[in-house]
Amino acid sequence: MQSTTSSTNKNYQMTPSERDAFQTAFMTWYDENRRDLPWRQNQEPYRVWLSEIMLQQTQVQTVIPYYERFLATFPTVADLAAAPEDLLMKTWEGLGYYSRARNLQKAARQVVDDYNGQWPITAAELEKLAGIGPYTAGAIASICFGEVVPAIDGNAFRVFSRLLKIDADIANPKNRHIFYDAILPLIPKDRPGDFNQAVMDFGSQVCTAKNPTVGETALAPFFRSYQDGTLLDYPVKTKKAKQKPVAMFAVVIRSQKGLLFQKRPSTGLLANLSTYPLVAAEDLQVTDDELLTPEEQLARIEAYFKEAFALELQQLHESGLKPVVHVFTHLKWTITLLEAQLAADADLAFFPGQWYTEAQLADVALPTVQKKLAARLATN
DNA sequence: AAATCGTGGCA
DNA sequence: TTGCCAAGATT
Structure with a gap:
């Protein structure tokens, strides 16, 4: 079939040998540069989930003190499920997007009441919990349970649009599947959680929105936009309305x-x-x-x-x-x-x-x- | 499906 | 000062 749409049928694949080389270089970069963050101490779903919710549209250094305080106040999912709303909101005070806090408690109660305290282990099931969308479901499923599934956040959009020269508008939700299809075959089947976290670390430390330093790393040969000098043309994103x-x-x-x-x-x-x-x-x-x-x-x-x-x-x-x-x-x-x-x-x-x-x-x-x-x- | 929903940092 | 960005989800 012939398609007249521009970006849905472009070639964003790598050859098997290129893919293997990319995976090796990328995971090596992660092993040498991964950040030591409070929510990386272990892979308990409660801790990982809490971090992922707090990190939605929020920077790491902002989240860290909130994360520590929240965990100290509500050590387990059962504590959170039983928390008074006033204390919940006071603990979230200043972090913004306050529906996240209320959805957090809704999801905690879903886990306790509907899942008998046992977290669902697939991205599809996790997405049924309040406040968990496609990104967060993929992050938890891959990090905690080893599912081979992408976690597509702003970093992933930026990294893979630049890597593969994907010119689909990332502001359009309809284009998410283009990234999903392009990323999925690149995930090492034995390290999906590390791969997704590598994307976040690489995206926030190297493949940044401003002043990216991709060229200084061993990943440079794989970045198609870097090779032809168009790195900063990606990602393509339509502008938001003014306040x-x-x-x-x-x-x-x-x-x-x-x-x-x-x-x-x-x-x-x-x-x-x-x-x-x-x-x-x-x-x-x-x-x-x-x-x-x-x-x-x-x-x-x-x-x-x-x-x-x-x-x-x-x-x-x-x-x-x-x-x-x-x-x-x-x-x-x-x-x-x-x-x-x-x-x-x-x-x-x-x-x-x-x-x-x-x-x-x-x-x-x-x-x-x-x-x-x-x-x-x-x-x- | 476009609008809504916070805040802090930075050039 | 202004605009943009930062580990998005919901309606």
Whole structure:
């Protein structure tokens, strides 16, 4: 059959002799350069799984302290399954992508309840657990159970696109199978886990996004893009949209019981984490074509909190602090800090949210953006 | 299937 | 400062 699509029927294979030479050189490089990481002490699935979840879209040096703390707090999958959610989220605080933490506990309960505490050993079965997708399933199955299956992450996309000159757009999930088919025959059947970890180490230490040093290694002859000077043309990846700017207001409300916090909804951005009361300017119907004076805007915000939240506020005013800017994957918040005085007869129990003293906050999971707000306030 | 979901580092 | 990247999964 003739195909008109560009990248699905290109030759990304190696000859058997080239493949054998590549495998030998690649595994030798790994044996001489492998990193000593906390989750490589042994191949217990609980430890490997935890590391793989934490490492999703997160750099190694960021993960290490979280990994140690998490393991100390929840030593076994049964401990994690039985953990209170507040402690779980507090332990994950600051690491980001917080649904990972909740999925972690869901999967722990699946292992305990559905699998009688025995981890499934194939990638296909592992992928049925919450938070485990194709990459993580391949990583655990190969590292812990010796299954010959690729673990295709950002490193694998970069390494193999450059090795074999694969020009399929890695941002398109439909192209994943092209990499899967190209990588599978390259995996040494006796060392699949080491091979996948070698890809990660080589990708993060040598075949890097910027300033790659492939040419300084014994792998250089195998990299087709290096041989013709096109290394940096790979991987091919379409660009992501820019972060949407969002104007926010945070209101600092003090009482003798501490500061007022609100727990965010259980779904969506920063789910279940606590922040000062926040409102988006958009929700005040402050639009570009509706020009308000600062006084009018303040009045809108005050009215919003009084009506929607029934707060007994007096004298909402600007803090005079520089706005806090916080960038998410797809949003850019610019947060203006406001302060409010309570009415003399305000009923604290009536406020929506929780009053926390500084000591009480030690047990409350706060997102980094909230820590930035508190830090800005402390500069007074 | 494109959008959503955090944070820190770096040129 | 801005944009991109870093061991992706979910809906």
